Amino acid sequence: MAAQPLGHSATETRHMFLNMGPSHPAMHGIVQLIVELDGERVMGCDVEIGYLHRAFEKESERGPYNNVMPYTDRLNYVSPLINNFGFCLAVERLLGIEVTERCQYIRVIMSEISRITDHLTCIGASAMEIGAFTVFLYMIKAREWLWELVEAVTGARLTISYGRIGGVKADLPEGFAEWTRRVLEEVRKVVLECDTLLTRNRIFADRMQGTGIISKERAISYGITGPFLRGSGIVLDTRKSQPYFVYDRMSFDIPTGEHGDNYDRYLVRMEEMEQSMRIIEQALASIPAGPINIDSEGRVLPANVMVDEAKMGQVAGFKQVRVTLDPTLQGSTRGPHEAVYSSERRVALPAKEDTYGNIEGLMNHFKLIMLGHGLRPPAGEYYSAVEGANGEVGFYVVSDGGDRPYRVRVHPPCFAIMAALPELIVGDMLADIIPTFGSVNMIGGELDR
Amino acid sequence: MVADTSKLSWMTTKLDAALGWARKFSIFQYPFVTACCGMEYMATATSHYDMDRFGAGFPRFSPRQADVLFVVGTISHKLAPVLRRIYDQMADPKWVVAFGVCTCTGGFYDNYATVMGIDTVVPVDIYIPGCPPRPENVLDGLMKLQEKIAQGASAKDPLGPAGRPRELQVPHRPEAHLWSAK
Amino acid sequence: MNLAEAIRQRFPQHVIAARIFRGQQTVVLKREGLLDVARYLRDDAAQYFDMLMDLSCVDYLKFGTAQHSAPTLVTPSPLPYYMTPRPVTETWERGVSNDDYRFDLVYHFYSTAHNHRLRVRVPVAMAHTTVPSLTGVWASADWYEREVWDMFGIRFTGHPNLRRILMYEEFTGHPLRKDYPVRRRQPLIGPMN
Numbered sequence: 001m002a003a004q005p006l007g008h009s010a011t012e013t014r015h016m017f018l019n020m021g022p023s024h025p026a027m028h029g030i031v032q033l034i035v036e037l038d039g040e041r042v043m044g045c046d047v048e049i050g051y052l053h054r055a056f057e058k059e060s061e062r063g064p065y066n067n068v069m070p071y072t073d074r075l076n077y078v079s080p081l082i083n084n085f086g087f088c089l090a091v092e093r094l095l096g097i098e099v100t101e102r103c104q105y106i107r108v109i110m111s112e113i114s115r116i117t118d119h120l121t122c123i124g125a126s127a128m129e130i131g132a133f134t135v136f137l138y139m140i141k142a143r144e145w146l147w148e149l150v151e152a153v154t155g156a157r158l159t160i161s162y163g164r165i166g167g168v169k170a171d172l173p174e175g176f177a178e179w180t181r182r183v184l185e186e187v188r189k190v191v192l193e194c195d196t197l198l199t200r201n202r203i204f205a206d207r208m209q210g211t212g213i214i215s216k217e218r219a220i221s222y223g224i225t226g227p228f229l230r231g232s233g234i235v236l237d238t239r240k241s242q243p244y245f246v247y248d249r250m251s252f253d254i255p256t257g258e259h260g261d262n263y264d265r266y267l268v269r270m271e272e273m274e275q276s277m278r279i280i281e282q283a284l285a286s287i288p289a290g291p292i293n294i295d296s297e298g299r300v301l302p303a304n305v306m307v308d309e310a311k312m313g314q315v316a317g318f319k320q321v322r323v324t325l326d327p328t329l330q331g332s333t334r335g336p337h338e339a340v341y342s343s344e345r346r347v348a349l350p351a352k353e354d355t356y357g358n359i360e361g362l363m364n365h366f367k368l369i370m371l372g373h374g375l376r377p378p379a380g381e382y383y384s385a386v387e388g389a390n391g392e393v394g395f396y397v398v399s400d401g402g403d404r405p406y407r408v409r410v411h412p413p414c415f416a417i418m419a420a421l422p423e424l425i426v427g428d429m430l431a432d433i434i435p436t437f438g439s440v441n442m443i444g445g446e447l448d449r
Numbered sequence: 450m451v452a453d454t455s456k457l458s459w460m461t462t463k464l465d466a467a468l469g470w471a472r473k474f475s476i477f478q479y480p481f482v483t484a485c486c487g488m489e490y491m492a493t494a495t496s497h498y499d500m501d502r503f504g505a506g507f508p509r510f511s512p513r514q515a516d517v518l519f520v521v522g523t524i525s526h527k528l529a530p531v532l533r534r535i536y537d538q539m540a541d542p543k544w545v546v547a548f549g550v551c552t553c554t555g556g557f558y559d560n561y562a563t564v565m566g567i568d569t570v571v572p573v574d575i576y577i578p579g580c581p582p583r584p585e586n587v588l589d590g591l592m593k594l595q596e597k598i599a600q601g602a603s604a605k606d607p608l609g610p611a612g613r614p615r616e617l618q619v620p621h622r623p624e625a626h627l628w629s630a631k
Numbered sequence: 632m633n634l635a636e637a638i639r640q641r642f643p644q645h646v647i648a649a650r651i652f653r654g655q656q657t658v659v660l661k662r663e664g665l666l667d668v669a670r671y672l673r674d675d676a677a678q679y680f681d682m683l684m685d686l687s688c689v690d691y692l693k694f695g696t697a698q699h700s701a702p703t704l705v706t707p708s709p710l711p712y713y714m715t716p717r718p719v720t721e722t723w724e725r726g727v728s729n730d731d732y733r734f735d736l737v738y739h740f741y742s743t744a745h746n747h748r749l750r751v752r753v754p755v756a757m758a759h760t761t762v763p764s765l766t767g768v769w770a771s772a773d774w775y776e777r778e779v780w781d782m783f784g785i786r787f788t789g790h791p792n793l794r795r796i797l798m799y800e801e802f803t804g805h806p807l808r809k810d811y812p813v814r815r816r817q818p819l820i821g822p823m824n
Contacts, residue, residue: 381750
């Protein structure tokens with residue numbers, strides 16, 4: 001056999017392509033990274049997203065304005081309350097109405113609770129991915145306590161649909177303030193515990209420090225917001241720069257990093273939890289009582305009984321008195337409507353007592369719920385920006401004067417960060433993808449919508 | 450002769466029962482976590498609700514090592530081939546749990562992007578409804594799954610007994626999306 | 632300072648309209664002038680929009696004509712008070728005709744230095760769905776433009792890598808257009824349900 005000429009195959013070095021995802025243990029969420037490797041060094045990366053595209057924007061156009069609310073829950077499902085209120089804010093500003101002061105305080109409190117749960121999940125999950133499983137267990141434990149609070153207020157743990165255009169679904173339950181303070185004390189202990197476990201941990205610091213670096217200029221050019229941007233040393237927080245609700249009355253600090261690496265972003269998130277707790281405590285201390293008109297004769301009535309009796313026409317007992325309902329939801333036992341809803345009756349659903357108790361309330365409810373009638377903002381457009389846990393959550397709502405949104409666009413904060421991901425990981429080692437991706441806090445529902 | 454086979458069937462029945470008992474307490478699950486339900490999955494798996502009590506505490510992130518596929522969250526048409534590929538890679542015997550209403554029926558995402566229930570793509574043994582299901586609900590589903598495992602039953606493949614038809618096979622081309630053309 | 636007016640004075644040939652609605656400033660631009668104005672927005676010291684916060688698109692195919700968007704009554708009205716529309720204090724106009732220009736590209740800019748925002752709308756006609764890409768000006772434009780191409784089918788000239796981002800390559804059509812039926816499925820695997 002004739003000798004083969006020396007092919008290039010014997011000594012050739014080639015880059016290897018590695019396919020991470022869409023279902024990969026270290027990717028919480030479904031995203032596909034196609035990584036080009038030279039040994040262990042990442043030379044190039046392509047990000048494929050869209051595996052959780054659920055057509056949020058198309059679905060929003062199908063029903064009335066309040067029907068968008070459940071879909072917004074499922075955008076960033078780790079902090080759904082912030083999305084709810086962001087969408088409410090856009091439609092309210094489009095309508096040109098303001099919600100009551102008590103409602104604004106409630107929105108601030110609930111947003112901040114949501115932000116803490118989000119940061120707990122983010123830090124816990126990314127710590128787990130680089131080996132610190134204990135931290136994950138501790139942080140989920142703390143999140144569970146906060147979810148119990150959320151459940152008492154909204155009636156659900158995760159997909160809460162608590163926001164309403166012109167208000168919130170129900171007032172805070174009895175004893176909420178004391179309960180929250182107690183929970184926050186416990187959460188503080190957990191955060192401190194995790195801080196002790198992680199912050200000075202040699203292994204953790206070595207994997208986080210100096211990886212996933214992005215400069216200020218590139219971060220701004222990519223449109224990154226939130227803790228990710230603040231980790232690069234830019235003081236930008238929509239709560240401070242363009243305050244909405246009652247954030248301008250709260251005193252809190254905006255933590256920033258200086259290197260723009262994973263470790264700084266971790267520290268920023270840890271500190272933000274503390275700042276959120278400060279905000280909640282201030283808001284609880286200064287929340288106004290608001291008008292709560294419960295007649296002294298008002299009887300507490302189970303909601304199902306009232307519905308059944310109203311259907312049968314047996315309304316003589318509660319026709320003239322203000323009846324206090326006792327539905328499944330704790331917060332709405334308090335005759336709260338005037339306190340947490342805008343006085344604008346073209347917008348706010350009437351209280352259940354009115355819907356079942358008098359014909360005006362029933363008509364008002366019917367007119368707002370029935371297709372083709374409902375809530376009708378004037379033709380126009382509005383872009384509302386609220387500070388989500390990942391960055392700026394923007395809702396761009398276009399109305400044509402009808403009772404359904406003509407177009408709802410959501411600006412997802414982690415979309416911009418994922419766009420920058422190739423730049424973050426190129427040049428690092430393969431193993432550095434894990435902490436970097438963890439600090440991105442990719443939320444599929446928000447990224448792909 | 451007749452006595453022998455009856456003895457044999459008694460033996461195999463007992464063996465199956467023993468195997469089923471063993472399998473139901475050592476569930477190696479593959480969490481195919483996509484969406485919101487993943488948050489409740491986390492809550493169920495960690496110490497507060499503690500899935501470990503049911504022998505299902507140790508997720509395996511390789512389909513080759515798993516015997517129960519937990520499909521947690523919405524499956525879009527883009528993702529469905531991936532789900533099918535993972536199911537095909539799992540070794541028999543295998544079970545599938547549809548976690549959350551999106552996997553059961555598509556939920557309220559009735560649109561161009563989502564699969565209306567994963568049972569059009571892979572067989573499903575246990576449906577856990579809820580959006581997302583509460584952890585108690587999940588544990589209930591898990592116990593029902595254990596009963597099913599103990600009986601040795603599992604669901605039928607919607608794509609036929611011969612497995613996946615050729616025209617439904619998805620080529621594995623990791624380089625297909627590459628931008629390396631630049 | 633009114634940023635939209637400043638742009639109108641600087642580029643009178645490109646600006647179709649400059650408006651303020653609900654306290655938000657909007658400039659409607661011709662697509663030929665987009666690149667020039669974008670560079671000016673980024674580099675001018677008074678504007679200094681260093682962040683392209685969001686880019687989306689609106690399809691005006693059925694604007695104001697759908698069944699559910701029947702015209703609201705004006706006072707005096709026989710309706711109950713809670714249905715009577717309030718007198719409109721501020722009106723909104725698109726700036727161009729919905730028949731001539733089917734799409735609007737909507738850019739939201741933010742300036743980290745001055746803490747102000749601006750919305751730029753670029754009407755696009757169905758016959759010429761190509762728009763200059765802003766990838767060279769802001770890095771964030773890359774993925775946003777891919778998304779607009781995917782969802783609305785508007786091409787961006789000069790984009791380095793314009794392919795689908797949320798949907799798969801086998802998908803035909805652009806789902807967020809108003810004439811794409813919401814339930815038209817194109818499954819890769821499994822039955823057509």
